[in-house]
Amino acid sequence: MGVSTSxxxxxxxxxxVDFPPVNALPVRGWYDLADAVRAAGRDPDVRCVVLTATGRGFNAGVDIKEMQRDGGHGALIGANRGCFEAFAAVYxxxxxxxxAVQGFCVGGGIGLVGNSDAIVASEDAxxxxxxxxxxxxxxxxxxxxxxxxxxxxALYYTSRTATAEELxxxxxxxxxxxxxxxREAALELAHEIAAKDGYLLRLAKASINGIDPVDVRRSYRFEQGFTFEANLSGVADRVRATFGTDKSKGQEGQS
Structure with a gap:
């Protein structure tokens, strides 16, 4: 269980990523994921990274139960900072x-795939x-x-999901x-990318990020401020208190 690199x-x-049962990551897990992705990218022999997960779904966001066990705001702050680091590490x-996405990709999972360079998904994603x-x-x-x-x-306001085919x-x-x-399809794409010159690939990644119309780090940090406000106002606790009562959701995360 945890984050591994091969x-x-x-x-x-x-x-x-392997955090059963649904890959809802604890605070430490987000930092471990960030460290693993950064380390892989720094390796001069690596030209492409495949981000994958075991189990039923790719990612269910943060471990809400960890937050519920915390009497203060430590877990919330840790999760927000951990997500920020993991999303930034991918970008x-x-x-x-x-x-490589299978099953559900919700909450923090969206932060990971949204900052990825390419997405390969299973039919049930x-x-x-x-x-x-x-x-x-x-x-x-x-x-x-x-x-x-x-x-x-519309997806955000309704909490609905979109299928892999729609995306x-x-x-x-x-x-x-x-x-x-x-896995085979993701590795096939990664192999095609890795066939390019490693130094030129690094220049290409930096140049594409440099022309991105949105500063994803600043934009996401702005959003996180409203999460803090929701918690300080008490509305977050009120909504989280109902967590687990809706059996149709099936996941246990957020971002």
Whole structure:
């Protein structure tokens, strides 16, 4: 259990997240993920990173139960800072990052894939932000990188999800495959990327980030301020108190 890194083939590092049952990450998990992605990107032999996860779903956001066990705001602050670091690590990774997404990708998962360079998804993958159902805000910055503006707003306000095929039609998911073929498809794309010159790939990543129309670090940090306000006002606790009563949701995270 935790975050691990392996070399799938020459030039490709695979960072795997494993926090059963639903990959809702504790505070330490977000920092470990950030460290792993940054370390892989700094490795001169790595030309592409594949970000993947074990189990039913790719990511269910932060561990809300960890917050509920905390009598103060320590877990909230830690989760916000940890998410910030993990999202930034993916975006700022020195080489391209390919996210391999299966099952649910919600809350903090959107921050990870929204900052990735490419996404390969299984046919059963769904993407969304259940933040308003979890007493939180955040990651609209990253959802806006996956779908058009008005769809992002509708998904955000309703806590609904979009399928991998829908995102494929919008151009944000590179390829949709059966779950059994997900790893192979992600590695195939990563291998194609890793075949390029490593130094030039690093220049390409830096140059593309440099022309990005949105500063994702500042934009997400702005959103996090409203999450703090929701907690200080007491509305977040009121909404989180209902967490677990809606059995139809199935996940336990937020961003």
């Amino acid at each position: 070399e799938a083939e020459k030039g490709v590092a695979v960072v795997t 700022e990774c020195e080489v391209p990052v390919v996210a 769904v993407f969304g932000l259940p933040e308003l159902d979890r007493g939180a805000l955040g990651a609209a910055t990253h959802l806006a990188r996956l779908v058009p503006q008005h769809l992002m707003r 494929h039609r919008h151009g944000s998911v590179w390829k949709v495959v059966p779950r059994a073929e997900l």
